[in-house]
Amino acid sequence: MPKGESLxxxxxxxxxxxxxxxxxxxxxxxxxxxxxxxxxDVAIGAVYATLDRLESKRLVKGEWSDPTPERGGRAKRRFxxxxxxxxxxxxxxxxxxxxMEGLVxxxxxxTR
Amino acid sequence: xxxxxxxxxxLLAVAGDDQAEFVAGDLHEEFVFLCQTRGRRAGRxxxxxxxxxxxxxxxxLRMRSGEVAHVFAATALGVAIPxxxxxxxxxxxxxxxxxxxxxHRAPGFLAANVICAGLCAAFCGATARSLRRAVAIAAAAxxxxxxxxxxxxxxxxxxxxxVILLIAPASSLMAWRRFR
Numbered sequence: 001m002p003k004g005e006s007l008x009x010x011x012x013x014x015x016x017x018x019x020x021x022x023x024x025x026x027x028x029x030x031x032x033x034x035x036x037x038x039x040x041d042v043a044i045g046a047v048y049a050t051l052d053r054l055e056s057k058r059l060v061k062g063e064w065s066d067p068t069p070e071r072g073g074r075a076k077r078r079f080x081x082x083x084x085x086x087x088x089x090x091x092x093x094x095x096x097x098x099x100m101e102g103l104v105x106x107x108x109x110x111t112r
Numbered sequence: 113x114x115x116x117x118x119x120x121x122x123l124l125a126v127a128g129d130d131q132a133e134f135v136a137g138d139l140h141e142e143f144v145f146l147c148q149t150r151g152r153r154a155g156r157x158x159x160x161x162x163x164x165x166x167x168x169x170x171x172x173l174r175m176r177s178g179e180v181a182h183v184f185a186a187t188a189l190g191v192a193i194p195x196x197x198x199x200x201x202x203x204x205x206x207x208x209x210x211x212x213x214x215x216h217r218a219p220g221f222l223a224a225n226v227i228c229a230g231l232c233a234a235f236c237g238a239t240a241r242s243l244r245r246a247v248a249i250a251a252a253a254x255x256x257x258x259x260x261x262x263x264x265x266x267x268x269x270x271x272x273x274x275v276i277l278l279i280a281p282a283s284s285l286m287a288w289r290r291f292r
Contacts, residue, residue, distance in 0.1 A: 028142050
């Protein structure tokens with residue numbers, strides 16, 4: 001796999017959140033999903049910057065939806081995984097599983 | 113129920129036109145939800161904090177989309193061209209008046225240059241069909257023009273020459289490549 005195509009940790013989390021949310025994956029829902037499941041309080045700007053990066057790698061695709069009054073009359077940008085995105089998630093999972101294999105959790109305390 | 117005015121204005125100024133649409137919408141939606149569940153004060157605090165933490169990421173996003181390059185190009189064009197033209201014009205006028213040639217230019221001349229540069233830059237911004245961007249460009253142009261003129265009158269005329277001779281063609285090229 002070329003170096004530029006590998007996923008960062010946060011990119012992987014965002015991809016998984018998009019996958020979980022399915023049709024309702026937009027910036028704030030992705031942010032909330034990550035916060036609820038990992039306890040990380042991430043900024044909305046960071047989420048959109050990551051989604052933009054993933055879109056430029058063609059792992060997700062964004063689509064505009066109509067403006068709604070509860071959003072102050074502003075439109076929403078929903079994202080969904082592309083075929084390449086689904087492949088990237090699967091590959092990442094396999095790599096992690098492979099690295100985890102044989103390790104016993106919880107790990108003993110490291111000694112100096 | 114409206115989000116804090118200053119934070120919203122900052123968000124709209126920092127985010128590009130496209131990003132402002134969905135980021136402001138997302139923040140508004142969550143702000144209303146938080147006001148209903150945790151109170152207005154908590155909602156306002158959350159909104160301001162989110163905007164403050166998102167500034168760098170949104171600027172990066174805008175730069176990747178190429179919009180910042182356009183703003184810089186328009187600003188440089190709006191400053192460099194009027195400065196070049198006005199400076200050449202006034203040099204010629206002064207050279208035609210006995211005893212005036214070689215004199216320092218009056219402060220009024222500098223002010224006129226700055227105002228013209230600001231107006232031209234605002235025009236450049238207005239061509240981008242955004243009043244907000246036009247105001248931002250005009251302010252940036254006025255600052256840059258003031259800085260360039262201050263240097264041209266005093267210690268570092270070389271910087272002024274660089275601004276005039278290098279930035280104008282470079283920014284023209286950038287603008288041309290972007291709108292081609």
